[in-house]
Amino acid sequence: xxxxxxxxxxxxxxxxxxxxxxxxxxxxxxxxxxxxxxxxxxxxxxxxxxxxxxxxxxxxxxxxxxxxxxxxxxxxxxxxxxxxxxxxxxxxxxxxxxxxxxxxxxxxxxxxxxxxxxxxxxxxxxxxxxxxxxxxxxxxxxxxxxxxxxxxxxxxxxxxxxxxxxxxxxxx
Amino acid sequence: xxxxxxxxxxxxxxxxxxxxxxxxxxxxxxxxxxxxxxxxxxxxxxxxxxxxxxxxxxxxxxxxxxxxxxxxxxxxxxxxxxxxxxxxxxxxxxxxxxxxxxxxxxxxxxxxxxxxxxxxxxxxxxxxxxxxxxxxxxxxxxxxxxxxxxxxxxxxxxxxxxxxxxxxxxxxxxxxxxxxxxxxxxxxxx
Numbered sequence: 001x002x003x004x005x006x007x008x009x010x011x012x013x014x015x016x017x018x019x020x021x022x023x024x025x026x027x028x029x030x031x032x033x034x035x036x037x038x039x040x041x042x043x044x045x046x047x048x049x050x051x052x053x054x055x056x057x058x059x060x061x062x063x064x065x066x067x068x069x070x071x072x073x074x075x076x077x078x079x080x081x082x083x084x085x086x087x088x089x090x091x092x093x094x095x096x097x098x099x100x101x102x103x104x105x106x107x108x109x110x111x112x113x114x115x116x117x118x119x120x121x122x123x124x125x126x127x128x129x130x131x132x133x134x135x136x137x138x139x140x141x142x143x144x145x146x147x148x149x150x151x152x153x154x155x156x157x158x159x160x161x162x163x164x165x166x167x168x169x170x171x172x
Numbered sequence: 173x174x175x176x177x178x179x180x181x182x183x184x185x186x187x188x189x190x191x192x193x194x195x196x197x198x199x200x201x202x203x204x205x206x207x208x209x210x211x212x213x214x215x216x217x218x219x220x221x222x223x224x225x226x227x228x229x230x231x232x233x234x235x236x237x238x239x240x241x242x243x244x245x246x247x248x249x250x251x252x253x254x255x256x257x258x259x260x261x262x263x264x265x266x267x268x269x270x271x272x273x274x275x276x277x278x279x280x281x282x283x284x285x286x287x288x289x290x291x292x293x294x295x296x297x298x299x300x301x302x303x304x305x306x307x308x309x310x311x312x313x314x315x316x317x318x319x320x321x322x323x324x325x326x327x328x329x330x331x332x333x334x335x336x337x338x339x340x341x342x343x344x345x346x347x348x349x350x351x352x353x354x355x356x357x358x359x360x361x362x
Contacts, residue, residue: 003260003263007263007266007270010266011270013270039292041292042291042293042302042303043291045291046291046293046299047299049296050300052296053296053297055300059304063303066307067303073303073306075306103317104317105313105316105317105320114313139306139310147314150307150310150311152311153307153311154311154312154314154315
C-alpha cells in the first residue's frame with residue numbers, strides 16, 4: 001500500500017516535471033502558428049548541423065565561437081508595423097523576478113530591454129525585448145551564453161557601408 | 173509363556189503389519205512381564221508407548237473439516253503471497269518507469285518545446301544566415317549599450333584633465349604670495 005502511494009506520488013511528480021516549461025516557452029507556445037505573428041526557431045540540432053557546413057564566410061569562425069554553447073534561438077515578431085503594444089504585452093508575460101535586467105537601450109522611440117537568467121554564475125537564457133519602435137519582437141537565446149563573443153560578432157560583421165570607414169584613414 | 177523365538181517371530185510379523193489383534197495382545201502381555209531379554213528392550217519401550225493407557229484414541233469432532241480448512245488456508249496464503257509479489261513487481265516496474273521518465277524528461281527538457289515548435293529551417297545554411305543576422309542584431313544592440321558606457325568614461329576622463337590644470341593655478345598662487353611678501357619687505361624698508 002505504501003509502495004502504491006509512493007509510486008503515485010512519484011508519477012505525479014514526474015508529470016509535473018514534464019509539464020514545467022520556462023516562461024519564454026509559454027510565450028512562444030502562445031503565439032507560434034497564430035495569424036499575424038512570425039516565430040523563428042533554431043534548435044540545438046540545427047546548430048550542430050551548422051557547425052559542419054563549409055563556409056567561406058569570414059565571420060563564420062567568430063559565429064561558431066559565439067554559438068558554441070547556444071542550444072536554441074527563438075524569435076517572435078508581430079507582422080505588420082502596427083505593433084507598438086506588443087512589446088508591452090511581451091513584458092507583462094515574462095516573470096521579471098526570474099530574469100535579471102542587464103540593460104535598457106533607448107533609441108528614439110525604440111526600447112530594447114536585455115534580460116538574463118543566471119544559473120550557477122552562467123547566463124543560461126538571454127532575452128531581448130524590443131518595444132515601441134513599431135517592430136516589437138522577442139529574441140530568446142538559450143544555452144550556455146558567452147556574451148563577450150556575441151558582442152564581438154557585430155564588429156566582425158560586414159555591415160553595408162562600414163568597409164568605407166577603413167578607407168578614410170588612407171585619405172591624405 | 174511365549175518363547176523368545178516365538179516373540180521374535182511375532183515381532184517380525186508385527187513390524188510387517190501382519191499380526192492380528194490377538195497376537196499383538198500376546199506381545200504386549202509378554203512385554204508387561206518383568207523379565208524381558210536385553211535385545212527386546214527397544215521393542216518393549218515402543219509397545220509401552222503405543223499401548224500405554226490402553227484407551228481408545230479420541231478423534232476430535234470435525235477433524236477432517238479442520239484439516240481441509242487448514243489446507244485451504246495454506247493455499248490461499250500462497251496465492252496471496254504470489255499476488256503481493258506481483259504487486260511489488262509492478263511497483264518496482266512503475267518506479268523504474270518513473271526514474272526513466274524523469275531522466276529523459278530532465279535531459280530533453282529543451283526538446284519538449286520542440287513538440288510544439290518545429291525547426292523553422294531545414295537547411296543549415298539558411299539557419300546559419302538567420303542566426304547570424306539575429307546575433308548581429310543582438311550584438312549591435314549590446315554594443316550600443318556598452319558603447320554609451322565608453323562615452324561616460326571619456327566624459328570622466330575629460331573632466332579629470334582640467335582638474336590637473338587647477339593645481340597649476342594653485343602653484344601660481346603660491347608664487348603670488350611670495351611676491352606679496354617681497355612687497356611687504358619693500359614697504360618696511362621705505
